[in-house]
Amino acid sequence: MTNLFLSALKAYAPYARTTFIQKTTQPMAIQEQFLRKLLQVQQGTELGQYFGLKDIRTIEQFRQQVPIWSYADYEPYTERVALGEPNVLNPDPVVYINLTSGTTGKQKKVPVTRRFQRSLSRANAASLGFLHEAVQRHSLGRSQSLELGRLLSTNSVRVQGQTPAGIDYGPVTVGSYRLSRSVCQRVFAQPFTAMEIADAASRHYVCLLFALCNPQTRGITANFPMQILRICQYLEKFADDLVQDIATGNFAEWLTIDPTIRKTLERLRTPLPQRAQQLRRILQSEGRLTPRRAWSNLSLIGTARGGTSDFYFERFPDYFEDTPIFGGVYGTAEGTFAVCHDFNTDGSILALDSGFYEFIPQDQWEAAQPQTLLPVELKVGEFYRMLVTSYSGFYRYDIGDVVEVVGFYGQTPLIVFRHRRGGLLSSTTEKTTEFHVAQVMQMLQQEFKIGLDDFCITLSDHEFPARYRVNIELASGHTLEQPQQFLARFDDWLGEFNHPYATVRSDQVPPPQLRILAPGSFGIVRQRQLLRGTSDSQLKVLHITEDRDYLDGLQVLEVIDLSE
Known part of the structure; x- marks a missing residue:
């Protein structure tokens, strides 16, 4: 039975991939079709009536008439859904409520209906098709076929x-x-x-x-x-x-x-x-x-x-x-947004028929109701905040993710998740992200030929501007022979990946400090998350935080200051 199922799955996968690829050549036609059908289905819900969805005829009218909302705006509605009130956000019965991990804030509730689940399954099927093709292609020339x-x-x-x-x-x-x-x-x-x-x-x-x-x-x-x-x-x-x-x-x-x-x-x-x-x-x-x-x-x-x-x-x-490593799909509790198309590749293809997407360019991030761009208007190398409209019942929802456009597949953007909105570390104005420090630590592991179990960059107490504290836990069997040089290279690399850091370090921010934590320290951090209610399948260590208490109580084996 299992072999028959896998055979059927492999037979369907190429069809799902081919269908998905065809859609990437006409992204706005597919997006408009998705939005038009969604508005028709959702127009009778309480929120649909409030937004006047039945009167919307065009994408531009949708963008003008429906405001951009954060989860705080949706929370009163999701609480009513949780209490069993029908037709608030969804015309269909809610069969499950997705909870976000809560790693970077309060857990969010996202209603799931069968219709919503089916819309996401199209992206999953396309991902399987790309995986099937990648397995066949990468098997060529290997001693052991995939x-x-x-x-x-x-x-x-x-x-x-x-x-x-x-x-x-x-x-x-x-x-x-x-x-x-x-x-x-x-x-x-x-x-x-x-x-x-x-x-x-x-x-x-x-x-x-x-x-x-x-x-x-x-x-x-x-x-x-x-x-x-x-x-x-x-x-x-x-x-x-x-x-x-x-x-x-x-x-x-x-x-x-x-x-x-x-x-x-x-x-x-x-x-x-x-x-x-x-x-x-x-x-x-x-x-x-x-x-x-x-x-x-x-x-x-x-x-x-x-x-x-x-x-x-x-x-x-x-x-x-x-x-080889396959990314599957890029998604969160709020939806599935992009489809991986090959092994060992970060860029994923925007999932055109699993949601309607808008993108906020960086020069609009501080605006209350920013001007948005559509998928075909994006530029390679630029960073955007992503808005999602889906069968969850959320419209123009700011999910809090910042993505980078790394290319196009057909006419459809390839995007990579980089960091969460608000996930920034600043001693003054430099706005260091998780992506910045992850790149730095990747380079340092290669340069010093060591393994790190994990790391977290925090800020020092009781001084302004604050210095960066580089908290690391070495992987089992690894030692850091040159901690001073490691810290100096951290300083150099962070300036390379985040130029504003180099600027403020030159005349404002004190030199960083390295703290080597005892083995098992980040295991304690993860255990604390579990005690707060985070599922162990959602565990994520914060790699930057302005929370001075995040690493409280952990044993510090050695403290190294950067002498200048």
Whole structure:
């Protein structure tokens, strides 16, 4: 059954890709068609009537008549949706509410209907088509051919809770997986039930266990590269226990699993002594178990690209060698905005029939109701804030993402997420972004031949202008032999990537300070996020913050000042 499903999926994928490519040659026609249909469907909702959607005939009229809103404007409406009030934002029943991670602020609620989900699935299907084509093309000339097949995911699929009206809510991935459970059951290397385990360590272990039982597992997927690395760390940490459980068909005694879930999973287990012996030989010869060694036919890693991903990708070759990375889609809880078209590529094609998009150029970022540009008006190399209109019931919604245009596919822009609006660090006026510091840390890891587990740039207390504090945690087995030179090069590189920083450093901002944190420090930061209610599949470490308390209580092993 699974092979039949995968065959059908592979047969449909090229059609979805071809259809999507055809649309990229006429982006505004597709955008106008999408908007016209959306306005017709949504016009009878309370907000649709308030905006007078039924009277809108053109894109320009839509832009003039409907204001740009932030989430604060939509929140009174989403709260009523959560209470079960119908026809507020959506004419269709709300089947789920996506919650944003809340990493950079209050969690937002985004209503999900079947119609909204279907509109996003078109982008997902196109992404699969591009993946199918990339697998075939990149297989040429390789000693080991690539192939689509079973995927390992350790994401939780547990609903976070229910609203007073009984509507499930939680992370976007949970809702997406649950609404497409039958597909997941055929594609994933682990049972769907394994992803329902509440305890994070136990869930990772059990998902790894089932995937390791299948030597033909072809890929690993997670929301963010940091989570891919965490899967690798679990595999290393529990290698002996995993091999033992594969041999015996049992579960390790320390696992915390709900009895009902355990009973279901136990029925799916059987001893596999030959597979265990194969993995044990790898473990003995290599001294550890890595994904590339555990699954010799591993063909792809699926995870987000753009933003600070390159910082984490620096450590991927140690675990995956040259296994290609595919970005899938660029999306958030608020929607799916762009489709990845090749391996190891950041630029994604604007998803023309999953939303209607407008872009705010940088010279309009401070305006209350800024002038916007349409997709065909964008320029390569420029940064824009993106507005989205979709079947979520949000119109001209400022999602808070800043994207860079890196090219065009046909007539349609290729965009890359760079940072969140407001995600800036300034001692005076320099406006350093996460993207700036991620580029710096990527260069420093290469230059000093070290690995960093993670990092965060903060500002010093009790001085103005404040100095930059470079907080780093070295990866296991790595040492920094020249901390003074490392800090000096941080100063140089940041000036290269963010010219205003170089300007203010020359006569205003004091020299930066390096703080080397104890091992496990960013694990504590992530644990704090979990305690605040963030799902472990949405965990993201802030790489810049003006919150002086963000790293409070962590052990600092060494402090290095830059002498000038």
